[in-house]
Amino acid sequence: MKLTRDSIMLFASTSRLIKMGEKNSGGGFAFCQNHKTSQVNGDDNGQNQNFSLVPCRRKRKSTQIEKPSTTLSNLGRDLLLHIFLLLPDCQSAIKCLAVSKLWNFLISDSCFISSFVQRQHSLNSAASMPYTLLIKFFIYQKFPVFSEKSEILHQRRLPSLSSSNYLSFLPSTPFGVRACYNDLLLVSMRARSHYCICNPLTRKFVALPNPPEPSDALPRNAPRCPQYRRFGLAWQSTTNEQCYNYRVVLIAILSSSNRFIITVFSSESGKWNMYVVSSPRPLLSNLGSWNMKHVVFANGKLHWIEGVKLIKGIIAFDPFDHTTGSKSCFYIDLPAELPRICFLQKEICFGACQGRLLISYSGPRMAKCSFTLLVWELRNYDNNADTWYLKHYIRNRSYDMIGIHESDDEQFRVVGFHPSDGDVVFLCCKNHVYELNLITSRSRKIGDFPVEAKKFYVVFPLVHPFWPTPVPKFPSVLSILS
Incomplete structure (x- = not known):
C-alpha cells in the first residue's frame, strides 16, 4: 500500500x-x-x-x-x-x-x-502476513526463503537479500539456529555454550547468561554426560499488550533412562533453572533425525516427537509451570492411521499453525510423478480430550495436477506448515521450495536453496506480525557476546 x-x-x-x-x-x-x-x-x-x-x-x-x-x-x-x-x-x-x-x-x-x-x-487478513522460511542444513549453514511480502519488508531494511547478510548483525560466528517462535530466533554460539535471542527483521539481539551443563544434574561418577539435543522458545502474553514473559528451554535425554534434563531460562528472573523430568512412558533413544529435533510451541506448551525410525508419540512440556520442585511432562498419542515405522526425515512433518498442532504423512508413491499426503490437526486440546482430525487427504495426486513439473525420480517432502494458514503446506523437491494450497490444489514456487543441502535440512518458519516483536530485556543478562 x-x-x-x-x-x-x-x-x-x-x-x-x-x-x-x-x-x-x-x-x-x-x-x-x-x-x-x-x-x-x-x-x-x-x-x-x-x-x-x-x-x-x-x-x-x-x-x-x-x-x-x-x-x-x-x-x-x-x-x-x-x-x-x-x-x-x-x-x-x-x-x-x-x-x-x-x-x-x-x-x-x-x-x-x-x-x-x-x-x-x-x-490485511492473517493468512496474508509476511513469512520467512529459514532453511538450516548441516550445522551452521542456513538459507532464507522469503514470501513476496517478506521480501518487500526486508528490502526496506537491507539493500540486498542473501544468506550471507540475513543474520550478519550477530557478533559471533559460527552460530547455529536452534528454535523459533513468531519472528524471533534462538541462536547458539561457541559450541552451545552461549545463546541469544534475535529478531532478524529489526536486527536486534540479546545475549543470555551461560546455561549450566547437563552433567551438573548428574553424580560425578556418571558414566556418560548427555548433551542438549533439543531446544525450545516460548512466550506468554501479560496484561500489558506490549510485554511478554519468555522461556528458553534446553532438553537433554539421559541414556538408558526415562528421564530428561530440562534447563529453563526465565525472562522474569533472568536466571536458568535445571530440572530432572520423568517421562510417563519409556523413551526409545536420545538420537533422532534433524527433522524430529524441531520443538514446536503451541497452546502454551513445547512439543516434540519421540523416536527415530520407530515413533511412539509426542511429548509435551509446560515451561510456564509455576509449581516448585519437580516438573512433569505428558504424552500425546499419534493419529491412529499414522504408520509407526517410517523414515521420519522424508515422510513425517510436525508443526503448528496459529496455536494448533499439525502433523503430516507423505505416503509411498503409487506411480511416478505422484504423491499421497495426509494432514491431521489436534483438536480439543484445552479440554484434555485431544483427538486427531484428518483435515486433508490427497491420494495419488499427480504433480501436473498441482502445477509442478519435476523429474520421475524426485519425491516431494513436506517441510513445514504455513504459519497463519492451516490449509497451506511447504514442499521441497530437489532444491526447490513450493507453497501448496491443499484446498485449491494450487501451488507456486517461492524459492531455491543450495543443492548440497537437499538431503539434510530442517525448516524454521518465521511469521512477521504487523509490529515486530521486541527483543526481550532480562534482569540479569550479561553482554557476553560484545
Whole structure:
C-alpha cells in the first residue's frame, strides 16, 4: 500500500509548519515532557499532551521551559500521527524512528503501536502476513526463503537479500539456529555454550547468561554426560499488550533412562533453572533425525516427537509451570492411521499453525510423478480430550495436477506448515521450495536453496506480525557476546 495524495499533502504541510517554527525560534525544537501522557489521538484542549514543541534559544541557557505554541504542537503532532498510521508496513514506521526525537517519541508510544496494529489487522487478513522460511542444513549453514511480502519488508531494511547478510548483525560466528517462535530466533554460539535471542527483521539481539551443563544434574561418577539435543522458545502474553514473559528451554535425554534434563531460562528472573523430568512412558533413544529435533510451541506448551525410525508419540512440556520442585511432562498419542515405522526425515512433518498442532504423512508413491499426503490437526486440546482430525487427504495426486513439473525420480517432502494458514503446506523437491494450497490444489514456487543441502535440512518458519516483536530485556543478562 502506498501513501495517498492526501497523505503526501499532509506530510508536506507538516514539514512547512515545522520549518516555520524553526525559523521563528532561531533554532531547532526541544521536548517539553512535563505534561500527562495522552492518547494517540490527543485532545483538542491540550490538557493531556505527551510533548510540545518549544523554541530553543541557543545563546541563553535557562532552566525554565517556555510556554509552547499549543496550536502548532497539536497540529504538527496530529498530522504526523495520521501520516504514520498510513504507512504501508511496520518497517517503514521503524525507519522513521531515526529521523528525529519527535518522530521516535511518537512512533514508540504504545498507543500508536496499538492503533497501527489495529489498522493493519483491518486491512490485511492473517493468512496474508509476511513469512520467512529459514532453511538450516548441516550445522551452521542456513538459507532464507522469503514470501513476496517478506521480501518487500526486508528490502526496506537491507539493500540486498542473501544468506550471507540475513543474520550478519550477530557478533559471533559460527552460530547455529536452534528454535523459533513468531519472528524471533534462538541462536547458539561457541559450541552451545552461549545463546541469544534475535529478531532478524529489526536486527536486534540479546545475549543470555551461560546455561549450566547437563552433567551438573548428574553424580560425578556418571558414566556418560548427555548433551542438549533439543531446544525450545516460548512466550506468554501479560496484561500489558506490549510485554511478554519468555522461556528458553534446553532438553537433554539421559541414556538408558526415562528421564530428561530440562534447563529453563526465565525472562522474569533472568536466571536458568535445571530440572530432572520423568517421562510417563519409556523413551526409545536420545538420537533422532534433524527433522524430529524441531520443538514446536503451541497452546502454551513445547512439543516434540519421540523416536527415530520407530515413533511412539509426542511429548509435551509446560515451561510456564509455576509449581516448585519437580516438573512433569505428558504424552500425546499419534493419529491412529499414522504408520509407526517410517523414515521420519522424508515422510513425517510436525508443526503448528496459529496455536494448533499439525502433523503430516507423505505416503509411498503409487506411480511416478505422484504423491499421497495426509494432514491431521489436534483438536480439543484445552479440554484434555485431544483427538486427531484428518483435515486433508490427497491420494495419488499427480504433480501436473498441482502445477509442478519435476523429474520421475524426485519425491516431494513436506517441510513445514504455513504459519497463519492451516490449509497451506511447504514442499521441497530437489532444491526447490513450493507453497501448496491443499484446498485449491494450487501451488507456486517461492524459492531455491543450495543443492548440497537437499538431503539434510530442517525448516524454521518465521511469521512477521504487523509490529515486530521486541527483543526481550532480562534482569540479569550479561553482554557476553560484545
